Amino acid sequence: MLMAAKQLAVNARDPPTYQTYSTHSHSLSEAIKRLVSSIREGAPGHKECDNAIQQLNLALHDLDQASLAAVGQSLSIRGDGSLQMHQQQLINCARQLLEHIEPIRNAAKGEAENLGHLVTSATSYLEPLKSGAVACASRTHNSKLQMALLDQSKTVVESMQNLLIAAKEAGGNSKATHAHEAVDETSDGAREMLQELIQTLEDTASSSGLVSVLVDNLTKAITKIDARVPPKDGLSFVDYQTDMVKLAKQIARTAQEMMSKSLTNVQELGGLANLLARDYNSLANDCHGAVHTSTNPQIGGKIKTAVQQLGNSCIDLVTEAGNLQCNPNDTYAKRDLNERARKVLENVSNVLAALQSGSKGTQACINAASTVSGIIGDLDTTIMFATAGTLNADPDESFNDHRENILKTAKALVEDTKTLVAGAAANQEHLASAAQNAVMTITKLADCVKHGAASLGSEQSEAQVLLINAVKDVASALADLISATKNASGKSVQDTSMSTLKDSAKVMVTNVTSLLKTVKTVEDEAARGTQALESSIEAIGQEMRVYASTERVEKKLTPDELVLVTKPITIATAKAVAAGNSCRQEDVIVAANMGRKAIFDLLRACKGVAATVDEDHLKRRILGAGNNCGIAYKELLEQINLIIQRPTGENKLLMGTISKRVAAAISDIVQSAEAVKGNEWADPHDPTVIAENELLSAANSIEAAARKLSQLQPRQHPKQADEGLHFDEQILDAAKSIAAATTALVKAASMAQRELVAQGKIGATRADFAEDSEWSQGLVSAARRVAAATHNLCDAANAMVQGQASEEKLISSAKQVASSTAQLLVACKVKADPNSVAMHRLQNAGNAVKRATEVLVREAQKVKEWTYEETVTVDQRMVTGMAQLIMAQEDILIKERELESARKKLELIRKAKYKDRPMEYDSTDSGTDF
Helix, strand or coil: CHHHHHHHHHCCCCHHHHHHHHHHHHHHHHHHHHHHHHHHHCCCCHHHHHHHHHHHHHHHHHHHHHHHHHHCCCCCCCCCCCHHHHHHHHHHHHHHHHHHHHHHHHHHHHCHHHHHHHHHHHHCCHHHHHHHHHHHHHCCCCHHHHHHHHHHHHHHHHHHHHHHHHHHHHCCCCCCHHHHHHHHHHHHHHHHHHHHHHHHHHHHHHHCCCCHHHHHHHHHHHHHCCCCCCCCCCCCHHHHHHHHHHHHHHHHHHHHHHHHHHHHCHHHHHHHHHHHHHHHHHHHHHHHHHHHHCCCHHHHHHHHHHHHHHHHHHHHHHHHHHHHHHCCCCHHHHHHHHHHHHHHHHHHHHHHHHHHHHCHHHHHHHHHHHHHHHHHHHHHHHHHHHHCCCCCCCCCCCCHHHHHHHHHHHHHHHHHHHHHHHHCCCCHHHHHHHHHHHHHHHHHHHHHHHHHHHHHCHHHHHHHHHHHHHHHHHHHHHHHHHHHHHHHCCCCCCCHHHHHHHHHHHHHHHHHHHHHHHHHHCCCCCCHHHHHHHHHHHHHHHHHHHHHHCCCCCCCCCHHHHHHHHHHHHHHHHHHHHHHHHCCHHHHHHHHHHHHHHHHHHHHHHHHHHCCCCCHHHHHHHHHHHHHHHHHHHHHHHHHHHHHHCCCHHHHHHHHHHHHHHHHHHHHHHHHHHHHHHHHCCCCCCHHHHHHHHHHHHHHHHHHHHHHHHCCCCCCCCCCCCHHHHHHHHHHHHHHHHHHHHHHHHHHHHHHHHHHHHHCCCCCCHHHCCCHHHHHHHHHHHHHHHHHHHHHHHHHHHHHHCCCCCHHHHHHHHHHHHHHHHHHHHHHHCCCCCCCHHHHHHHHHHHHHHHHHHHHHHHHHHHHHHHCCCCCCCCCCHHHHHHHHHHHHHHHHHHHHHHHHHHHHHHHHHHHHHCCCCCCCCHHHHCCCC
16 A cells, blocks of 8 residues: 555556555555454453353343243243252352452453453353243242242343443453443442342242251351451441441341241241341441441450351351241240340340440430430321321310420520530540430420420311421431531541531521420411411421432332322412412411421432432432422422511412422422333323222232132042042032133233223323223222132132032122123223224133133032932821921921022112212113122
8 A cells, every 4th residue: 555655646646556546545444444353353251251142142032931931821840959959059140140240340341351251150150040040930839929030030131141241342441431331330230130139039038948048148247247358438437336236226126026926927937037137247247347447446356256246146046947937836946046036136235335335425326316216206196196186185284384394495405405516526425425415305305395285285286286396396406416416526627527517506406496486486376377387498498408418218119109299299289379378377387287298208209219210310300300399399488478478469479480380390200200110100090000900909819819729628528439529629620710710811801901091992191081980990890809709719619618618609609700700891891892802812711711600500509419319208197297297398488588588688788789879870881880
């Protein structure tokens, strides 16, 4: 190319020379491409990643086939050995893969020489993981657990596949930063999926009495404490101490519950043992961090020894729990378990003592925060009673009897607060004393306020709620102050925790001041509405600051629960607008109290849902929508406060504008919840959703009844030379056929309903349900009847083969199944396409139920005819023969009277059932009820 370029430079207009240059430059370009391709293909780990991805595709195919077989209930037993053996194999493989995640991440981002070996090593566990998952599923009788296990295994394989694809792209190149983000995301996803699979397997294994997995976990956790590598989470000793106290108390509660369950319900010991092992694993991780961050090596060693001893006692307790599950009636095993549990409780006390010996003050703050949290919960309960109008006091009491005590105790709490703040810079003994005094004072103050609120009387329930909310705000501020004091203990003045402590102290003083104002104005009907507004505005403002500054999540929630929480906001907004228009103090105090609680619940729900979302943009959208709603509602309350002072038309017009902003924020929250749910989004109030859930619930109920029926055996008859003894087996087989057929019927009805929604014959939104809701309720009613009738059939079959019921009851139960099936078929046929696939399946399932019912009735009638073949000996003597005739006629009259009474009873039952039906309801129009 260079030679051609030289010639081209001499004669730039010569076409042959230019053509020669183009040919050589094209050859060079192709050679460079081949070189780059060869470099990429020969890069370290590239070939291994390709082979691993191919193996993962094969594993996914096998798991998909197993899932299809499981759906069709045709998954045969795979592999040799027991369920416990395959569970152990699956857990071990999942753990090994989990241990490979971090090394593969590091190798993909900058250690190319290790990538190939690590990928090959990880891939070696995929085949046993796949085979173990299929073997476990094939030995699992519960269809839900079976599908959950296969689905989670597929998710694990898919996440590992994504990780290897990202690792292949990164190739161990530290400069390929554009590919590192994908490696981090896929690594986190694979780790999360593996942890979920391991947790599911451990729960299943422990419930079946297999504790060797838990013992291995506890042993590894104990050895982890001695690791020399310091933690990388950046937490302080106080943070580790707080978490360790919480976990140690949880372990103690679990051990106590295991003692009680050993006497009442041994089957629950497996789940409790699994919970114990999980909590101890977290405790061991925190202990490792506490030992490395402790300023006193002696204290660190004491804590480590106490936690390791606790681990050994937990191993003994878990082992005894497994022994007791294998021998539920062994009294010696129960006694040993109780002894091991008491040893665990003793070692928990040793751990808490070791933690307290190093930091008496911070430990006192932890205990104080726990006590204050209990006080807040008690106040929430009191608010519920007050809202319901059931918070009453003695008739002779008045609020004046309690006002002075409340004011005096509140002032004492302010002094304790000053001492507590000063204790952050003092020694541990001073801090411990200040925390204990503050807890004693807030306990006394809460009791005084509760008695004072009760003295107001239940006719002033909103005033009661206002007063209790005020002291609850004080308790919440004290809890935050105690936490800030604990974190600031021993820190320098320039540390950020000191500024947090100052802010918490200011909030505490503000809330105490608000309590004093509330106490002085609570009996003034002309002012307490305004005070309620001011208190709610301040409380919402404080909650908004906490919402924006902390990432703490109390409880993870679903998008459906978030949507349900928006309803109280809508009601509170309407109440607030009505209060702004009327300016009545009673309306204002109701709006303030209701809106305050609704906003608090909404903010917690937004955080709870955001914690379950992986996408950053969705998480920010949810949190932002919750923040906008809180700000808008706070401005609405401020505007109402302004209207009370100056009720002008302009102010009321602005109130309407702000209320529209609240509505827009609520709409944004609902849309965010829909985005989180994705294609699976459904309105929880949608009648078709309710109907589908009821159908699936009915199907599950029928499956449970069928499993119960499959365990029944014919009663044992004395050996007789009679060929009629095979009827019980035939009746049981017929009953089992009905249970299986009704299961298929209800599932087919659910598919038919989905098809109707997809075709638009049943609306997918709540707005168009004037007609469809009646149909959906008919479908729900019919599905419930099918499930109930099937359960009655199983009970009747059980009672009959055990000789405890008559054949008439079995025949009646079978006919009730047939009747309920007909109702369900009619309910589904109202709008369905008769030529659709789902409708054909529904009709086939209905015919199967009809045939199975006919078989059962026929077999039962055979038994009935065989049973009633009686021989009568007629007495030939005149007197006794006539007496025999009279007795027979008497029996006939008695039976006829009983028959007439039974018919009247049935008529009354039907009248009572349908007497409350609305007059405009016409069952002939919908065909959904009979």
